[in-house]
Amino acid sequence: MGSSVQPLTPQPRWDRINSAEVIASARRIYFHFLECSPTHPDPLGVVIAQAPGGQGRVVFELPVLLPEEQFIPLELVRGRSGRSRSSRSPLRG
Template identity: 50%
Template sequence: MIAGAGGSNPALTPRWDRVDSRRLIAVARKVYFKHLTTNGYSLDPLGVVVNGQHDDGRVVFEMPTLLPEEQFISAELIGLRLKRPRVTKDRARGGAFS
């Protein structure tokens, strides 16, 4: 029984203590951005299923059933770093932008 988004379903959340999270997220982003360049922004995917053995994956639009060597990386996790605002040096010090 699969319910909710990838972040709320423990079966779909990677075991971060057992995987190289930096590599998994990098592969997921590569797969996701390749999908965007070839297919455009037609639908919002739930995330990317990454095959840890082959460093490839697929974009998914519904909750996936994972094979043992696969990890689900949610769309929110892939885009998390891209959506963070940049902090300028003045802002970080409490400068003119406070």
């Protein structure tokens, strides 16, 4: 109907944020969650506040965002599975 319909998955406003910092903060929050709650189901993503310090939380449902918040989907937090990575041996001397 009207243009006020929200997309199913809120997308980050890449034009308003430093994507490297936001994704790094989201990863820090997500990995902290995994350390504290290893048996919980996977969240949908991480909500990050744009305030300094990158405070945020993992979410299990699509969030209703405040104006200063960004939703980072779990796919971006974990990284793309199709991306090739250099193979570095831990035994390199």
